[in-house]
Amino acid sequence: xxxxxxxxxxxxxxxxxxxxxxxxxxxxxxxxxxxxxxxxxxxxxxxxxxxxxxxxxxxxxxxxxxxxxxxxxxxxxxxxxxxxxxxxxxxxxxxxxxxxxxxxxxxxxxxxxxxxxxxxxxxxxxxxxxxxxxxxxxxxxxxxxxxxxxxxxxxxxxxxxxxxxxxxxxxxxxxxxxxxxxxxxxxxxxxxxxxxxxxxxxxxxxxxxxxxxxxxxxxxxxxxxxxxxxxxxxxxxxxxxxxxxxxxxxxxxxxxxxxxxxxxxxxxxxxxxxxxxxxxxxxxxxxxxxxxxxxxxxxxxxxxxxxxxxxxxxxxxxxxxxxxxxxxxxxxxxxxxxxxxxxxxxxxxxxxxxxxxxxxxxxxxxxxxxxxx
Amino acid sequence: xxxxxxxxxxxxxxxxxxxxxxxxxxxxxxxxxxxxxxxxxxxxxxxxxxxxxxxxxxxxxxxxxxxxxxxxxxxxxxxxxxxxxxxxxxxxxxxxxxxxxxxxxxxxxxxxxxxxxxxxxxxxxxxxxxxxxxxxxxxxxxxxxxxxxxxxxxxxxxxxxxxxxxxxxxxxxxxxxxxxxxxxxxxxxxxxxxxxxxxxxxxxxxxxxxxxxxxxxxxxxxxxxxxxxxxxxxxxxxxxxxxxxxxxxxxxxxxxxxxxxxxxxxxxxxxxxx
Numbered sequence: 001x002x003x004x005x006x007x008x009x010x011x012x013x014x015x016x017x018x019x020x021x022x023x024x025x026x027x028x029x030x031x032x033x034x035x036x037x038x039x040x041x042x043x044x045x046x047x048x049x050x051x052x053x054x055x056x057x058x059x060x061x062x063x064x065x066x067x068x069x070x071x072x073x074x075x076x077x078x079x080x081x082x083x084x085x086x087x088x089x090x091x092x093x094x095x096x097x098x099x100x101x102x103x104x105x106x107x108x109x110x111x112x113x114x115x116x117x118x119x120x121x122x123x124x125x126x127x128x129x130x131x132x133x134x135x136x137x138x139x140x141x142x143x144x145x146x147x148x149x150x151x152x153x154x155x156x157x158x159x160x161x162x163x164x165x166x167x168x169x170x171x172x173x174x175x176x177x178x179x180x181x182x183x184x185x186x187x188x189x190x191x192x193x194x195x196x197x198x199x200x201x202x203x204x205x206x207x208x209x210x211x212x213x214x215x216x217x218x219x220x221x222x223x224x225x226x227x228x229x230x231x232x233x234x235x236x237x238x239x240x241x242x243x244x245x246x247x248x249x250x251x252x253x254x255x256x257x258x259x260x261x262x263x264x265x266x267x268x269x270x271x272x273x274x275x276x277x278x279x280x281x282x283x284x285x286x287x288x289x290x291x292x293x294x295x296x297x298x299x300x301x302x303x304x305x306x307x308x309x310x311x312x313x314x315x316x317x318x319x320x321x322x323x324x325x326x327x328x329x330x331x332x333x334x335x336x337x338x339x340x341x342x343x344x345x346x347x348x349x350x351x352x353x354x355x356x357x358x359x360x361x362x363x364x365x366x367x368x369x370x371x372x373x
Numbered sequence: 374x375x376x377x378x379x380x381x382x383x384x385x386x387x388x389x390x391x392x393x394x395x396x397x398x399x400x401x402x403x404x405x406x407x408x409x410x411x412x413x414x415x416x417x418x419x420x421x422x423x424x425x426x427x428x429x430x431x432x433x434x435x436x437x438x439x440x441x442x443x444x445x446x447x448x449x450x451x452x453x454x455x456x457x458x459x460x461x462x463x464x465x466x467x468x469x470x471x472x473x474x475x476x477x478x479x480x481x482x483x484x485x486x487x488x489x490x491x492x493x494x495x496x497x498x499x500x501x502x503x504x505x506x507x508x509x510x511x512x513x514x515x516x517x518x519x520x521x522x523x524x525x526x527x528x529x530x531x532x533x534x535x536x537x538x539x540x541x542x543x544x545x546x547x548x549x550x551x552x553x554x555x556x557x558x559x560x561x562x563x564x565x566x567x568x569x570x571x572x573x574x575x576x577x578x579x580x581x582x583x584x585x586x587x588x589x590x591x592x593x594x595x596x597x598x599x600x601x602x603x604x605x606x607x608x609x610x611x612x613x614x615x616x617x618x619x620x621x622x623x624x625x626x627x628x629x630x631x632x633x634x635x636x637x638x639x640x641x642x643x644x645x646x647x
Contacts, residue, residue, distance in 0.1 A: 054544055074547040075555075081548045087541035091563045101549035104559070152549065 005030045005155065005188055006051065011060035013046050013212075020046050022212040024060070028156070028190060033182050035191040037199040038209035039235070044192045045084075047209075048158050051190065052081050065155075080149035081158040085165055086141050088133045094120075094144055095129040101152040119147040122181060139170045143177075150181070156188045163198065175202055196236045200224065208232050229342055233275045234351035240316045241352020244274040244341070252341055255291055255311065259334060263341035273342040275352070278306070278317040280338035283324065289331015295324050308354050315354040404616035418617035425601055425618060432598040433625070435512070435587075436580035439519035440573045443527035446520070447572065448565075451531035455538075462536070469528050472521075481518055481589050488514055488590065510592030518586040519576075526575040534568025535561070570633045578626050598622055 006028040013021035021043045028034055036044035049055045050062060053074035061068050069077060080101070088097050096103075098119055102112045120126050123143035133141065142162060149157055159178075163171045179202050182189045193199055199206050200220040208215045208223060208231075216228040227233035230241050244254035249264035254274050266272060286292045293311040304319045309330065324330055408415045454465040472480060487493050488508040495505045508514060538561060546560045584599030591597075598618065605615030 052548060054547075073552075074544070075550045075552055079548075081545070083541050083545055083548075085541075087539065087545040089542060089545070089560060091560075091566075100546075100559075104550040104555060148545075148549070 007063045009061045011057050014058045031186045032204050033189045034205045035199040035203040036207050042209040043212040044209050048192050053077050078155040080154040082145045082149050082162045084160045086145040094131045098147045119151045123147045159191045229345035230347035230351045238278050240276045242274045244272050246270045246272050260336040261339040262336050275340040278319040281318045282333045284331045284333050286329050286331040292331050295328045317354045401616045404613045405620050409613045418613045429598050432581050436577045439580050440576040442520050443524050443576045447527035451528050455536040514590040515587050515595045518590040519580045523576040527572040530571040531568040538564050574633045
């Protein structure tokens with residue numbers, strides 16, 4: 001792949017004795033779209049602010065193009081930021097907001113003019129030059145914020161939950177727009193979000209964070225298909241996570257039954273977490289099933305039904321396009337590639353049981369509105 | 374229903390305003406436009422104002438200079454307070470207000486005690502060998518009195534404007550290449566304009582009509598329009614001329630605040646008065 005641009009080495013950050021970042025090691029390649037993904041308070045925004053120069057890490061180094069930039073102030077970094085809720089200058093119109101960085105850099109007037117108009121075209125805001133900021137919609141403000149940062153042709157663009165304040169429809173449009181702009185300009189994007197779907201659909205690389213530590217780094221497909229621990233499995237998509245024992249390579253035992261799987265490299269009889277994605281489970285008549293359970297709740301989701309099935313007191317989430325009413329007894333079959341094995345971690349036992357299914361959904365919607373400081 | 378309740382509750386003040394402000398204003402206008410002896414309508418009083426124009430200009434000049442000095446002194450203070458912790462902000466705010474808890478007359482008299490020829494400052498100057506200086510009865514003393522008395526009126530609106538400036542705007546400016554001087558000149562100062570305008574207004578308006586400060590700290594050449602008006606009513610025994618002068622002064626204040634509001638109209642946020 002392309003060359004390394006930024007590297008974070010053993011980064012820690014403490015506020016008032018509280019550890020916000022705990023040994024972050026991470027590198028960013030040129031032209032890459034990398035997303036820092038995690039729940040509120042996981043340290044993703046802090047990481048971004050350190051890269052932007054707004055915070056100085058308690059220990060560790062930030063290198064940019066091979067040089068340590070810990071003490072370089074923000075205005076001397078070849079990095080621009082799209083701030084949470086935009087932070088547009090209310091005393092300037094659209095044109096002057098976008099031209100701000102170029103004017104500070106004292107570029108010739110005709111070049112400023114050319115680049116601002118170019119940028120207005122890219123973000124589809126032609127004709128809005130003289131609009132006041134407070135006369136713009138959220139989506140338009142968002143695009144001004146992106147234009148204001150991009151017009152400086154930075155090496156790296158930092159985006160701090162830039163779409164969080166937009167409604168769902170607009171958010172989808174802007175996701176495509178951002179991806180398109182990133183590919184057209186080749187600028188490295190470092191994107192912070194708590195929205196896993198956004199992270200998966202836009203990024204080249206996803207970094208999953210929690211409690212100030214990196215939980216997993218990988219391509220979106222890898223993160224989804226091969227989660228490293230129960231936290232990642234639960235945070236990215238839906239997962240049933242069960243206790244199991246790895247008997248030998250390609251053999252796992254859970255729910256009192258042996259299954260074939262595609263994982264290897266575990267110690268014999270090592271206790272493991274078994275992840276089964278709700279959409280991978282095949283429903284079959286009870287007699288043909290590996291396991292037999294009873295449906296306890298059904299939720300219509302549009303594309304599919306979310307059904308909760310009780311297997312010996314452990315509740316699974318299964319997604320199916322066929323309707324199975326509450327009280328129905330069903331069987332399920334698991335193919336080897338549907339079963340994913342993870343080492344035990346500090347997160348084991350915390351996630352993956354759908355006994356309190358509805359409550360968990362409520363929590364997720366609450367979280368979505370949160371803003372991380 | 375809600376609207377009616379609000380009207381009902383504000384009735385006492387409205388009645389008060391009519392009896393003690395609007396009607397007296399009418400009386401002032403009546404005096405200004407009538408002859409002292411006959412009580413007949415005349416423009417004589419207004420025509421006679423010409424001779425007081427130099428005094429009026431002097432008042433405007435002194436007040437503007439004072440407002441400007443207040444701005445220079447007050448802005449850093451307001452900026453400093455706005456960037457302290459919440460508790461420190463409250464304490465500092467109180468400290469700025471503190472002089473206003475003392476009588477205005479007393480504060481001005483205290484300066485007389487300090488500045489007069491046999492006052493404390495001159496005593497000290499003599500002791501250290503510089504000798505006594507003419508401090509009181511100078512234009513500088515009048516401006517000093519104005520600045521001292523009205524500085525809080527500058528600091529408070531400035532503070533309330535600066536404290537509301539979103540810190541992320543400052544970060545955004547840094548992000549876009551501004552060093553700290555540029556952050557100030559391109560973002561903080563423009564966003565402080567509403568506070569600056571209302572601060573200037575709040576210093577200028579009371580300063581331009583004051584008479585006590587100039588009487589106590591000024592000399593014969595620092596007579597202000599407020600002094601002239603007071604004299605017409607008390608010694609000159611020509612309330613009609615005094616009323617005419619008052620009207621002109623009021624008009625001036627209206628024009629000034631009007632101009633200020635016009636400048637500030639674009640930036641509706643912040644500021645104590647609008």
